[in-house]
Amino acid sequence: MTSTDCARVSTSEPAELRLGLVADLYELTMAASYHRLGMQGRATFSLFVRKLPAHRSFLVAAGLDGALARLERLGFDDEGAAYLASTGHVRPEEAAVLARTRFTGDVRAVREGRVVFPDEPLVEVDAPIVEAQLAESLILNALHYPTLVATKAARCVAAARGRPLVDFGLRRAPGIDASADVARSCWLAGFASTSNVDAARRLGIPASGTVAHAFIEAMPDERAAFEAWSRAAVGPLTLLVDTYDTLNGTRAAIELAQRLRGEGRAVAAVRLDSGDLDALSRAVRQRLDEAGLRYVRIFASGGLDEYSVDRLVRAGAPIDGFGVGTRVGMSSDAPVLDMAYKLVEYAGAPCLKLSTSKVTLVGPKQVWRLRDAGGRFIADRIAARDEPAPTSGDWEPLLEPVVSQGRRLERPRLAELRAAHAAEIACLPPELRAIEPDAAGAAAIYPVSLSSVLAERHRAAVRATRRREGLEPRPADGRATVRRS
């Protein structure tokens, strides 16, 4: 266990706290029914995203560390069992059995920070069906939000093209734990720091901050406020210049910076938080430069996301760093992933649903990624898990064992995951990193295909299922569902 990663889980979820009731009621009633029906077979569930939101060309997997910590906490105490029985949906003796259930299965997963695409399993759980079923809501809940945010954050990093980004998400994140997820996902994706002190501490990442309007407003006037801040603040000095009028504030900042320079002290930056950031940053830069303050950087914030950062950077606005928060913390242009956790095999037999727009690919899987000679990603292939590695080319498997017989295997450090993520993003086809969709309004699509073995097994399972259920054969039965390639 690394000291950085596990600290936050243990803070928010004490080790003695079991999480087995953090479940949709039907998980518990189904698990009780599997027991009653004597179903002790092993199941495989695949966790994947059915399709990408508009304006997304890839996803960044995140949340696995938290998900696996939760898996270790299935089950609940006697009061929990009594509560469950009191709902009238589970018999008392079955509630007691569920309360004692622990996770004894295996998990294979894609490392956090890796880029994934639709239909590719991020996680596969192999376990007695009761355990795998009880874990559904916990695992989905652990992966959905961090993946959503890491994906958005990676886009912000791409848009900033090397300029540092600071996570400002705490105040409008959906809760305290979520704010730590935001800080972690943003750090994973390459942010430089977070303003969230508790999260920085828990995760062992840098905290940073400037000053807010309240400080300026509480002083007799803006000059007095800058002066007071320069005397009181420790660490790099940033002045917030937009409380009343950005150019006026900049004038006051310049006077102070020149005076402080005389005392051998530097103003590190000014922060712009409102208005036309492109025009204002140019005007502020010009005034700073004319005053001989080329070393004073310009930091911008205020409702920013990858679109506004991209526009500012492409326009050449002289902004040296960005604070982003609210829109990343709610992934505001794409706040939902169609992420599902679906049974794909039970007791050795393939399982699938045929529901409209929700067909599941059968069986345990592996995802293979092909690189060119320069290491650049060319295409992915979703294969059956028991297939041999593809030949002819440099193929890498994405799913690796992370839990064996209920025990977690070695946990990667967050710093490693972050570095690997940066390397991975650099290998993506560049069009996938585009922020704006193309002229036709579409996001770039990465080629993902099914192996012929998996495709044939899937077709066979669809045909067998339709035959078994007395359904007409369909023209669609003859082809697999993944159509990108």
Added chain:
Amino acid sequence: MTSTDCARVSTSEPAELRLGLVADLYELTMAASYHRLGMQGRATFSLFVRKLPAHRSFLVAAGLDGALARLERLGFDDEGAAYLASTGHVRPEEAAVLARTRFTGDVRAVREGRVVFPDEPLVEVDAPIVEAQLAESLILNALHYPTLVATKAARCVAAARGRPLVDFGLRRAPGIDASADVARSCWLAGFASTSNVDAARRLGIPASGTVAHAFIEAMPDERAAFEAWSRAAVGPLTLLVDTYDTLNGTRAAIELAQRLRGEGRAVAAVRLDSGDLDALSRAVRQRLDEAGLRYVRIFASGGLDEYSVDRLVRAGAPIDGFGVGTRVGMSSDAPVLDMAYKLVEYAGAPCLKLSTSKVTLVGPKQVWRLRDAGGRFIADRIAARDEPAPTSGDWEPLLEPVVSQGRRLERPRLAELRAAHAAEIACLPPELRAIEPDAAGAAAIYPVSLSSVLAERHRAAVRATRRREGLEPRPADGRATVRRS
């Protein structure tokens, strides 16, 4: 303290756990600077939403109970102080002072479940500026998400027009605590139950559930699955009919229902989770009715929100209840509120910022709501707190004391808040409850005005601030910023 409301706070945040480091770093550096500068004056901060998202005509206030619980947990322990000092942004002796800071101020707030509008304070904090500043991120974080979700949930309830709604949000909610916030906000807004067992238990609200596709898929075939479910499940029997083909599944459900009826047992409902819910629900209803199963209800789920529920209900689809989850839990059509916590008075002097699009109304406030003879809301007026109540009409003040000298006053029970919310929604002008915007694409706007006293104080403060900061007078200085009336 009620047993229902406080249980969840105490579960996720043990009483001994201080939350003072759950702050943006600048709150702590500013607070340290106020100390150093000897600023012990009292500040008033207003928490409000600057403007409504498109497609919203009102907000439902929520999250106050959690916010006030957090206020009681300002400060941090010695390790926290050491960490803070280690960032280099706060001196060790100041970190120690901040660690010992507790909230001793007063809070006035709008009750949870009440309808509020832009610029209306949901919360006003009056406290020594250090304390009020340290609370900023904690309070905003506590209010933003529950208010967002309660607002979305209230729209779903309006759309369902009396049909029961079940919260299915757990699996894609942004974390475990967030999933409890979703359950609570949905219950406050009038949902019938939640699938989230842990949240139901913490909040003392009904849990409900059906059955998932995995159960069907793990069985030899769908008929066998229904049969097994009917034998194993306790409580009301719901059959999920869309795993392979909805009408085929309905046939199997009908056969089972008829057989069970012979044994004196009822199938309570069938659940549709995919496809064209309007057409399918009609076809399923017809088949059920023809089979003499009028008592079997139809429950629908699958990516629903207020828009799809509204369309289904208006089209007359024979659906008796809805499960909604993902889109409510991320408020997917409007995932962000422009909610802010701004200094409006320090040491008796009005404070404001003039930043573009972010002007703050000065001073402590009260919000007054006018009702007609039938109790229907006519208009709101934002006034200075020290103004007398408006005369001529039935005006009710929205902000009431909830914390006095750091001590919480009586906490309303969640059940009371829920009942009051339902009564309040019934008093809204009906056009505000519309789900779809009008023909011009606009959401209905409720009239909110400023009192002439507040408007004049605000104008005077703007003029004085601009004069003080050496800014040109502006034509806009002559009018107040709230323009709805």
